[in-house]
Amino acid sequence: MARKQPEVTAETRQNIIDAYWQLIMSDTVNKITVKMIAERAGYNRGTFYSYFLDIEDLQSQIEDELLPSEESFEKLRKATISKNSKEILDVFMQIEDSVGIKLSFLLGPSGSLSFQCKFKESLKSLIIKYLPLDLNVDDKTIDYKTEMLCGLFYETINYWYRSGNKVFKNEEMISLMMDTIFYGVVGYKFHKENWEELHGNNK
Amino acid sequence: MARKQPEVTAETRQNIIDAYWQLIMSDTVNKITVKMIAERAGYNRGTFYSYFLDIEDLQSQIEDELLPSEESFEKLRKATISKNSKEILDVFMQIEDSVGIKLSFLLGPSGSLSFQCKFKESLKSLIIKYLPLDLNVDDKTIDYKTEMLCGLFYETINYWYRSGNKVFKNEEMISLMMDTIFYGVVGYKFHKENWEELHGNNK
DNA sequence: TATAACCCAACAACGTGTTGTGCTATAATG
DNA sequence: CATTATAGCACAACACGTTGTTGGGTTATA
Numbered sequence: 001m002a003r004k005q006p007e008v009t010a011e012t013r014q015n016i017i018d019a020y021w022q023l024i025m026s027d028t029v030n031k032i033t034v035k036m037i038a039e040r041a042g043y044n045r046g047t048f049y050s051y052f053l054d055i056e057d058l059q060s061q062i063e064d065e066l067l068p069s070e071e072s073f074e075k076l077r078k079a080t081i082s083k084n085s086k087e088i089l090d091v092f093m094q095i096e097d098s099v100g101i102k103l104s105f106l107l108g109p110s111g112s113l114s115f116q117c118k119f120k121e122s123l124k125s126l127i128i129k130y131l132p133l134d135l136n137v138d139d140k141t142i143d144y145k146t147e148m149l150c151g152l153f154y155e156t157i158n159y160w161y162r163s164g165n166k167v168f169k170n171e172e173m174i175s176l177m178m179d180t181i182f183y184g185v186v187g188y189k190f191h192k193e194n195w196e197e198l199h200g201n202n203k
Numbered sequence: 204m205a206r207k208q209p210e211v212t213a214e215t216r217q218n219i220i221d222a223y224w225q226l227i228m229s230d231t232v233n234k235i236t237v238k239m240i241a242e243r244a245g246y247n248r249g250t251f252y253s254y255f256l257d258i259e260d261l262q263s264q265i266e267d268e269l270l271p272s273e274e275s276f277e278k279l280r281k282a283t284i285s286k287n288s289k290e291i292l293d294v295f296m297q298i299e300d301s302v303g304i305k306l307s308f309l310l311g312p313s314g315s316l317s318f319q320c321k322f323k324e325s326l327k328s329l330i331i332k333y334l335p336l337d338l339n340v341d342d343k344t345i346d347y348k349t350e351m352l353c354g355l356f357y358e359t360i361n362y363w364y365r366s367g368n369k370v371f372k373n374e375e376m377i378s379l380m381m382d383t384i385f386y387g388v389v390g391y392k393f394h395k396e397n398w399e400e401l402h403g404n405n406k
Numbered sequence: 407t408a409t410a411a412c413c414c415a416a417c418a419a420c421g422t423g424t425t426g427t428g429c430t431a432t433a434a435t436g
Numbered sequence: 437c438a439t440t441a442t443a444g445c446a447c448a449a450c451a452c453g454t455t456g457t458t459g460g461g462t463t464a465t466a
Contacts, residue, residue: 007443033421044446049423113316137390140370141379144362145390148383151358152351159350167343176344180351184387187340187348210410236454247413252456 013051016041017062020055025105063115066103067122074130104161124150152181216254219244220265223258228308266318269306270325277333307364327353355384 019041023032034055038045052058106115127150133142156177160168168176179186222244226235237258241248255261309318330353336345359380363371371379382389 007445009444012444034423035421045422046424046447047445050445054423109316109320111316113312113314113319116316117312134390142390143370144359144379145383145388147362148355148358149388151354152388155351155354159347167346176347180348180387182387182389184383184385185348185352185355186385187337187345210412212411215411237456238454249414249457250412253412257456 008051012043012047016043016048016051017058020058020062021102024110025101027110059112060114063106063112063118066099066106066115067118068126070126100161104158107158107161120150120154123153127153149181152177156180211254215246215250219246219251219254220261223261223265224305227313228304230313262315263317266309266315266321269302269309269318270321271329273329303364307361310361310364323353323357326356330356352384355380359383 016037019037020032022040023029023036029036032055034048035045037055037058038048052061106112107119124146128146131149137145156173160173219240222240223235225243226232226239232239235258237251238248240258240261241251244251255264309315310322327349331349334352340348359376363376
């Protein structure tokens with residue numbers, strides 16, 4: 001538990017956080033200790049406990065700052081209404097240098113499962129809140145559809161970060177995602193030859 | 204390191220593994236130690252090290268046994284060719300009681316990130332190997348499309364396990380997934396009103 | 407009676423979280 | 437201006453738990 005509560009500084013706190021980021025993002029380290037964080041930050045080990053309960057506490061604090069915000073999706077809602085596609089991009093591709101690097105790490109294989117779950121949950125609740133539903137759709141399937149829509153957003157964001165923004169331009173990426181959402185994963189021909197014959201062209 | 208290599212039994216090994224499963228699946232425990240595993244299995248702590256290098260070694264061994272197998276997708280390939288939809292279901296929904304429970308746990312929020320990555324990778328390589336591509340599609344986008352197809356498979360499997368197979372029947376689930384893959388995430392009406400006007404109905 | 411499978415006790419090494427004490431630079435006070 | 441005071445941190449030590457290893461002992465089976 002934090003020992004002396006008032007005797008803390010925002011600067012020292014950030015120094016400890018930065019040291020933690022350096023350690024988890026250097027793939028040479030797998031098991032991180034409080035001692036390592038304190039040494040990297042240039043503080044005594046006891047100082048760590050003046051700022052955080054333990055490593056898990058530190059981790060959850062820095063993760064919460066990286067979740068998709070309410071404001072960003074408010075921008076999306078206005079963008080879909082005002083038909084400004086440029087603003088749609090900005091929401092998901094606001095890779096503000098250091099922030100984008102941290103995000104792509106946490107979302108990756110060496111990242112944090114808890115963060116990925118929280119990220120998906122935030123995405124889902126924001127999608128439900130801001131993206132209007134077609135009321136003609138079966139209530140039974142809408143939950144599944146929402147899950148898939150969220151999944152496509154999530155995977156696209158992940159792909160965007162993994163590809164290092166090199167493969168597609170912003171406009172191409174968002175266009176490709178929208179096409180996939182609205183028209184399906186075209187490109188695999190087995191459905192035309194088999195699937196429609198299986199169930200009949202009932203769609 | 205395992206001390207006495209020949210002096211081991213498959214039965215004892217399985218008992219230790221079962222004890223580990225009991226511990227990680229009981230949400231009352233968050234930090235698992237070798238001592239806890241040994242006590243739960245009914246063995247001395249030293250016996251654990253005769254069978255596994257450490258907990259991480261145990262974990263990776265049991266995870267590899269749960270990855271989607273080559274045979275299961277061979278069944279899928281034959282199914283798509285022979286147009287037997289029943290066999291397609293069996294591939295992804297062969298929830299053999301205990302196996303399904305373990306799978307859904309590892310794929311969940313309290314599961315294993317390393318397993319989820321290995322699971323996705325296996326899924327991806329199998330999809331690339333067995334699902335035929337439409338050669339008319341742009342090479343640049345096919346990587347992204349494959350990623351999204353894999354994501355939809357993954358999310359559907361996850362949804363299937365999370366819902367406890369209660370919401371949809373097997374046939375309904377696979378039909379819903381196929382529809383989503385081929386025709387997109389219908390149900391959200393914002394695309395008809397906004398998206399097509401944004402980019403023109405160029406698809 | 408020999409061996410396989412396991413138990414038991416002990417070990418050094420390391421990480422954890424806490425505590426008491428002392429240092430030093432900056433700020434407040436008479 | 438000299439002096440106290442305090443905020444921020446260093447340092448050392450503590451009890452405790454986990455780790456991986458080792459040497460020796462036990463028991464049932466063949």
